[in-house]
Structures are given as C-alpha cells and as structure tokens.
Amino acid sequence: MMMMTIENNIVQAVSEIITSVYGHQVSERELLLQKTRKEFVGDITLVVFPFVRLSKTSPEQTATLLGDELVKRLEDVTSYNVIKGFLNLSLSPDYWLRFLKSQMNNESFGMWPVGGQTVVVEFSSPNTNKPLHLGHVRNNLLGYSVSRILEAAGNRVARVNLVNDRGIHICKSMLTWIKFGNGETPQSSGKKGDKLVGDYYVMFETELRKQAGTLAQERGIGEDEARKIAPLMLEAQELLRKWELKDPETMSVWEMMNAWVYEGFDKTYARMGVHFDKIYYESDTYLLGKELVLEGLEKGVLIRKEDSSVWADLTDMKLDQKLLLRSDGTSVYMTQDLGTAQLRYDDFKADKMIYVVGNEQNYHFDVLQKVLKKLDKPYADAIYHLSYGMVELPEGKMKSREGTVVDADELMDEMIATARRMTEELGKTDDFSAEEKEKLYNIIGMGALKYFILKVDPRKNMLFNPAESIDFNGHTGPLIQYTHARIRSILRTADDARIEKTDLDVVNAGDMNEKEKRLLKILYAFPEVVQESAVEYSPATLANYLYDLAREFNQFYHDYSILNEPNLAISDFRLQLARLTARVIKSGMGLLGIEVPEKM
RNA sequence: GGUUCCGUAGCUCAGCUGGAUAGAGCAACAGCCUUCUAAGCUGUGGGUCCCAGGUUCGAAUCCUGGCGGAAUCACCA
16 A cells, blocks of 8 residues: 655655756665654754765755755645754645544554455464463464464454374373273363373373383483383373374374364464464375475485485584484474464465564574475475564573463453452442453453563563562553543543544644644554554564553653643644544554553 | 674664664653543653674664673474
8 A cells, every 4th residue: 555645755856856956866764764762853854964975065055955846845844953864844734734633534544445455374283182371472472462463454364273183192191090090080170171282292201201211220220311211101102103093092082182282272262362263183184295305316416325214404504414204204394384384375365474483483483494495385485483482580591390481361360350459449430340350350460470471572482470479660552452441431431521523624733732733643654654664574563562552651641631622723733642642552553462451 | 623693771663775862661750630441641760772893974774703691504394
C-alpha cells in the first residue's frame, strides 16, 4: 500500500530539488528522514550531509536551500530551521489535525489491507513426554504474536504446530507407566494429563540412573556407557521397535498416553490464548523426506557412501557433510524436516515458511535450507528460521534434571495470583462481581507475563528470576492495560454526559499544545510500527512502541483535563485523541496476544 | 578447536539499514491525590555503550583483531 504521505512527498520533492539545482540524482537510500528529536523544534528531520558533496556548499547552505524550496513547494511544510547539517522541518498543525480526523472513526487503524504474502508460521512444536515450561511459553507467545503481526501487516497467515509424538522419549514414559503405573490415569490420580506422563518420564530417568550407577560399579565402566546397556534403556528401545512395527498393544498405550498429554496441552494453550490452524504429528510425517533424498541421489547432488548411507556434502557452502539416511535406510530428523517442508509447501503454497525454534537449532536450519537449495527446491528461500534466545535463570539454563524448570501452568497460576493480590490491595475491584474479578485477574496476570516476555528482542537470551516476581509497575503490560482502562473510563463518562462532536471543525489547530501534538505523532506512527514489526518478525518493536504511547498519554493525562476542559471544542479534540489512543493500545496489545480491560 | 549469536546505568532492557547532548523501567532518594482511575506523574543521583585498531564529515551502530558469556558441531530429536 503506497500512501501519499507527507514523508513520501518530502522525499520526492528533495530528490527533484537536488536534481534541478545541483544536477545530480540521489538514491533513495541517502534520502533518509527521521523524527525530529524532542529537544529541537520541528517534526521531521532531513540529514543533509550526504548531499554536501553534490552541492559543493556548506551543510548549512545546502540545508537552507532545501528548506526554502520545501516550504515553497509543500503546503504542509510551514517552516524549518537548520542546526549543523540537520534540516528540521515543521509541519502545519493542521496536518496533524487532519490525520486525527481521518482516522478517528477508523476501527482498523494500523491494520493493513490483505495483499501481501501467504505465510506459514510454525511454533510450539512440543514433545509429548513432558509438560510445557517457560521456554515453550516464549516460543508460543512469540509464534502467536508474530503471526498476528504478519496478518496485521497484510499477509495471509496459517499457524501450524508440529507435535513430536513419537520416538524414544515417549517410549520411556510409556515403559515406566507400563512397569510401575498400576493403571494410573489422569482421572484416577486427578493429575493433568501432560503432568502425569511427564512424571513417568522423570521416573524413567531416575530409575535409569540407579541402574546405570550400580551397573557402572559392578563392571567398572563409565556412567554414560552403563546408561546405554542398562536393562531399562534396552527395554525402551525394544518398545520403540514394537511401536515401529505397529504392535497393537504398544500402539494402544501410546495413543492413550498421548491423548492425556493433548488434553493437558489444550488447557495450557487455551490459557495462553494460542491456537493453530493445522496440527501436524510426527508419527504421520517421520517417514517423509526419503523420496526427496532419493531424488537428490538421482540428480547427483547427494552422495551415497560404501555402507550405503546417504549424505549431503555441504563443504562447498562452508558447512560439513550431513547424514540424511542411515546405512540401514532409515531416516533422521533432518530427513523428516525436508519432507515436512515439502508437505507444508504443498499444503499452503506459502511464499514464506517461518519456523519459530530456539537458537540452539541454528545449525540444523542452516543445513535444512542448504540441502533444499541443493535439491533445487523453489521454497528453499522461503524458509526462515525465527531463532529466539533461551530463557535463562539466574543460575543459568533451566535443567529438568535439576528440577529448575519453570512449569508453564504454575507460572501462569502465580501471575494470576499476584494480579489478584495487588488488585485487591489497591481496592480496585470492590464493586466487581466474582466473575468479573476472575476475568480481570486473568487479563492482568497474563498481560504482565506476556509483555515481560515479548518486550525483549526475540533473538536475545533473556533472564527470568523466579525469586522476584514479574513487575506490574513501570515498563510493563499492566501499565499499558491500566492506561487503556483509564481512557475507557473517561469515554464512558463522556458518553453518559454528552454527545461529543465529531467533526472537530471548531478546533483551531494552532491551539494544539506540545503534549497533544507529541501524542498525535506517536499515534501517527502506528501503521509503520506494525509494518516494521512484521518485517523484523519482532513483537518487541511493537511492545516498546505501545509503552512509549502509554507513557506519552499518561503525561498528557496528568497535565491536561479532558472532560473538565471548559472549551468544548478542545475537550472534544482531546476526547478523540484519547479514543484513538485507546484503540491503538487495544489493537496493538491484541497483536501481542494481550487483552486489555475496560476497568481495572 | 570450528561456526553462529550476544556484551549499553547496580539490575532488567530499548536504541543498531551510521547522524544532533546514548534512553526507559526497577532499585535508592525527594516531591504530587477536595479536579476525568496514584498499577500514574515530576525531580535527583547513576554510563571507559567489553577492549584496541580501522572506515567516515560523523561510530553504541559498519569492518578487523582481542577479551568475556551462550549455543552448536551425533547413523539424537
């Protein structure tokens, strides 16, 4: 969507001026506009240093000439000032007022019309042998938010989940359940299904370590060695073989236990507010990819070794050789991912396939993409690994073996409990019904958690300290939610008290104060921020923008009265300003997967 | 050891397609509720942007080399 924005007009005009006055073309790259910093007068700043070599005059002279011409040519540019090589342009207050008028009734302000690409976003992709933890939470929130942002930026988006429901890890849980479970079920124990299965996985590890310990002593071998030959491990491998042969008894245990896990996951997903358009299961896809490999062999882009294993030689792409088929002809993880990439491409005809997967798999995705390139697949370049950083604890990485894993359900419970405690201390919900209270605490607690995670640049590792609970004051989700609730409260009062004018024609744009103008400028940037977040796949960009907006509004709110402003025209203007702010907060937070309350 | 990513205030993080005097929040201290929600607002203190070179009119941002941290380099997933 190419809008005739003032920015475009300025770029266009400057380009023309330079061509006609100095006789040179300038590339668009050199023509960069930025927001004027608040310590200077102006709205938009053009850096003129790049043109100095064309103008052969001083930066000040160049800037002055450009400034004069721009004021002459563009109605909305009313004045300018030059500081060193910076040309600060002031737009007419009417320009900002026109913007507000044009958008104040636009419910979907900031949302771009569909017309972009078809994008598949894979996220979550859990194993079915243990419950979701904080790492998964980051993954899910990121994946969900990125998909919402991509939609808002005009793309068609499909959310997919690839569940790892097979393999040795499930067999471990199954084995201990069969041996020691005595038929325990979620119903009989009252445990959440994924937790119950996770417990048997832990039990396997515990028992295995015991076995391996004694075995190591008896035979004088290393622990690692002993683990491999411990009876429990051999039994688990035997179970996997049975599974692969589709042994009915094994299949039925597998199906039952996975069903428990899905029931548990569904609850957790629902609480997190994420959902998928399509769920793939590895048990259906793990054999895919072989044909692709054989095809590659025929084309001669892959190699077969003497033991008949198949490899991709990526040494010409600065990587290693990578195994694709074992000597016995079975596939590995990479093979499967080649297959699922093809499947996904066939299913969605996607222009872009995004994988939200931790940065520990950077190498894997690098290889995946390069093998697909070797195979000459058209979608090789469509693949994008959205590689996010680990969530670390003060003592380092979470380790399930050391019990330092932060469980997703427990974390959400804690957040909601904290929201309850804080809200009740503040006495904000005394007139709420029990149901309203529950809903509000849920919104605030989840808002705090989601914002805490999403405000950090996805690529970076982030720290979570369980000892100090996530903040509800300052640069947080609840502050933004609170700002929304404040505005809604005003709007409710306004609706009751009087009918506001909506033409704003009475307002003299010149009366606009600095705070109002700054707020307007931030609101104005919203569509661009949505687009930028989409291009960067970064909810953090949007999250930080929304905080800036909330802070700016709170300053404005503090300094000026909206409803008690005696001049009705100004009062209406401020009301519209507040209304648009609330709307941007609501839709922006929505793109982060965060709800905002009407009252808090 | 190779490769990739990261290093900004005491702590958690913005800023990074090169642009003006590097910003927030938390924590500390000092203020602001007879006026639209104080989960707010205002102020004070707090910085060798890891180090050293280089490119440039200009470097937290780009390049090179160090130092420190993380991940990864399986016929595991």
